[in-house]
Amino acid sequence: MVKIRIYVRRRVRTSLKVKIVSASLSTLAAVVAIVLMFHVLGVDPLYAFNRIYMASLGSYYGISETITKSIPLLLCGVGLAVAYKAKVWNIGAEGQLLMGAIVSGGLALFTPLPPQLAIPIIFLGGFIGGALWALIPAVLKAKFQVNEVITTLMMNYIAERILLYLVYGPWRGKEVWGFPFTSRIPSYARLPVVPGTRIHYPTLIIGLVSAVLLFFMLSRTTIGFKVRVIGESIRASNYAGIEYSKIVILVMIISGGLAGLAGAGEVAGIQHMLRKGISPGYGFTAIIVAWLGNLNPLLVIASSLLIASILVGGDAIQISIGLSSAFINLFNGTILIFLLLNYFLSEYEIIVRR
Secondary structure, X not given: OOOOEEEEEEOOOOOHHHHHHHHHHHHHHHHHHHHHHHHHOOOOHHHHHHHHHHHHHOOHHHHHHHHHHHHHHHHHHHHXXXXXXXXXXXXXXXXXXXXXXXXXXHHHHHOOOOOOOXXXXXXXXXXXXXXXXXXXXXXXXXXXXXXXXXXXXXHHHHHHHHHHHHHHOOOOOOOOOOOOEOOOOOHHHOOOOOOOOXXXXXXXXXXXXXXXXXXXXXXXXXXXXXXXXXXXXXXXXXHOOOOHHHHHHHHHHHHHHHHHHHHHHHHHHHHOOOEOXXXXXXXXXXXXXXXXXXXXHHHHHHHHHHHHHHHHHHHHHHHHOOOOOHHHXXXXXXHHHHHHHHHHHHHEEEEEEO
């Protein structure tokens, strides 16, 4: 009788060939899975993909909406990529975005800001709000080894409840007829947009500059080297004398601050108020964006555009095909699963022995 044993072993080095093969297999498997889902729902996959493309990239309006939705995904995704490089699993970008929105919205609504400095102060407030919200689980992780997945995830719901309390309670606008909205922020606190679109280009520029700067930080600086070493092996970082707690706090401040900037952009560039549901889950979707970009800040620019096009196209197929909004979450979840498969195949090898 022949016995077959299967071993899973971490690769010492991942070659370019292995990366290409694993990425190709994972992409093919994701496409097959999505096609099967369309078949189960009785939808022609080619028609559905065509509708997604035409709605998101087939017109000037579609392209502008894709870029608009990519802005918060880019900021959150770049921040998460930096945290994940150090294997600090921040699942709280959604809550950090909401806290950035709350702080920046509060500054715009209730603080007499100088018109010339209003937008920089709003962005600064958004960064600080998101960073401080991320600092809580960062300190718990660094000092007490509390699992950051649990703390960041739970803090999403705390941030959401704080927002609901404010818009249903003390911050509800007097002119909104009982809806859970604040008053609209002053015109001088609103971000300029590309004419005829909703693209608030100051936030987009901040996102692009952040991606470039953080790419160089990770690849060219001592701090980036420390982040990468910790991501590879905490034990090796200890031997190298790298202070683990400081790096954890640093990457969480960067991650939370960028998510907070995304929240400030949504308030000052899109909504012009605080309201229930100000984010349709950008912080959660950004997890997919970060992994799709292979935790590379420059590649996150492309992956944020891709996922944004899926979101815009998803809105279109809800109308044209009659699919529910839950299908888009299923769509994104499927992509995430196969991205994780790609990560597994590139980092580990499967050995079969008789």
